[in-house]
Amino acid sequence: xxxxxxxxxxxxxxxxxxxxxxxxxxxxxxxxxxxxxxxxxxxxxxxxxxxxxxxxxxxxxxxxxxxxxxxxxxxxxxxxxxxxxxxxxxxxxxxxxxxxxxxxxxxxxxxxxxxxxxxxxxxxxxxxxxxxxxxxxxxxxxxxxxxxxxxxxxxxxxxxxxxxxxxxxxxxxxxxxxxxxxxxxxxxxxxxxxxxxxxxxxxxxxxxxxxxxxxxxxxxxxxxxxxxxxxxxxxxxxxxxxxxxxxxxxxxxxxxxxxxxxxxxxxxxxxxxxxxxxxxxxxxxxxxxxxxxxxxxxxxxxxxxxxxxxxxxxx
Numbered sequence: 001x002x003x004x005x006x007x008x009x010x011x012x013x014x015x016x017x018x019x020x021x022x023x024x025x026x027x028x029x030x031x032x033x034x035x036x037x038x039x040x041x042x043x044x045x046x047x048x049x050x051x052x053x054x055x056x057x058x059x060x061x062x063x064x065x066x067x068x069x070x071x072x073x074x075x076x077x078x079x080x081x082x083x084x085x086x087x088x089x090x091x092x093x094x095x096x097x098x099x100x101x102x103x104x105x106x107x108x109x110x111x112x113x114x115x116x117x118x119x120x121x122x123x124x125x126x127x128x129x130x131x132x133x134x135x136x137x138x139x140x141x142x143x144x145x146x147x148x149x150x151x152x153x154x155x156x157x158x159x160x161x162x163x164x165x166x167x168x169x170x171x172x173x174x175x176x177x178x179x180x181x182x183x184x185x186x187x188x189x190x191x192x193x194x195x196x197x198x199x200x201x202x203x204x205x206x207x208x209x210x211x212x213x214x215x216x217x218x219x220x221x222x223x224x225x226x227x228x229x230x231x232x233x234x235x236x237x238x239x240x241x242x243x244x245x246x247x248x249x250x251x252x253x254x255x256x257x258x259x260x261x262x263x264x265x266x267x268x269x270x271x272x273x274x275x276x277x278x279x280x281x282x283x284x285x286x287x288x289x290x291x292x293x294x295x296x297x298x299x300x301x302x303x304x305x306x307x308x309x310x311x312x313x314x315x
Contacts, residue, residue, distance in 0.1 A: 012059070035250060047088065071175065077171065078198035083193055098193050113189070120238045130145045161256070263305045264292060
């Protein structure tokens with residue numbers, strides 16, 4: 001007999017404003033407990049130092065979290081010039097101190113070199129894995145392991161402030177971009193070293209910043225529900241964004257309810273006019289455009305399911 005899952009079977013996405021000084025996983029666990037959710041997962045870790053938008057997926061939305069991991073991100077960062085740390089941020093130990101002889105023109109020319117597509121070597125203090133272990137686990141043991149460079153794209157980087165050996169910037173970057181590494185590389189370019197003292201994620205995909213909520217706000221709603229002797233979900237669940245917002249950037253293919261039965265049972269269908277072979281699409285059903293999952297256009301021009309929502313039609 002299968003063990004019954006603890007918690008509520010809720011679906012959707014909450015945009016959490018992650019506080020500083022706590023890991024993304026610890027933040028996830030706190031939110032999961034507040035919502036008393038059966039299943040939850042976050043969509044791209046933020047460093048303990050960092051704050052800002054951390055989309056947390058519940059239930060069926062976890063099936064589509066990879067699309068948020070792969071989405072563009074926006075950040076605001078403050079870097080301190082003159083000091084390099086072993087983690088490239090202020091949580092680490094200072095390993096080198098150098099004099100700062102930088103003017104604004106030199107700084108802007110160096111910043112401009114990061115725009116566009118480049119190769120970036122991930123920090124040893126990242127969560128990427130090498131032989132089954134996260135890189136930061138090796139780093140904490142003083143072990144450096146080989147890391148492959150990866151292609152990243154910096155769509156924009158704007159200098160907001162340069163004063164008192166501090167550089168404040170806004171960046172719009174592709175998936176997998178390490179802002180700490182950009183700051184460390186910038187410091188070496190300038191010949192004085194640098195590290196991150198403040199980092200805030202201000203955007204993930206096209207999610208609106210005005211829908212972001214804090215742990216304190218969620219806890220206050222939970223406390224309010226207890227005081228009023230009502231279900232916490234009555235106050236918390238309206239904050240959830242729909243499951244399909246995780247894939248809102250994908251092209252849509254709308255199918256009939258009859259075809260949906262095949263899709264939900266894992267079978268490809270002929271769906272009329274569809275995008276090119278290999279295109280990942282968002283599948284909706286009928287005039288109501290009910291989201292049922294994500295598919296791919298196969299070599300025969302058929303719509304093949306990749307991830308689908310649990311649905312009574314599939315039974």
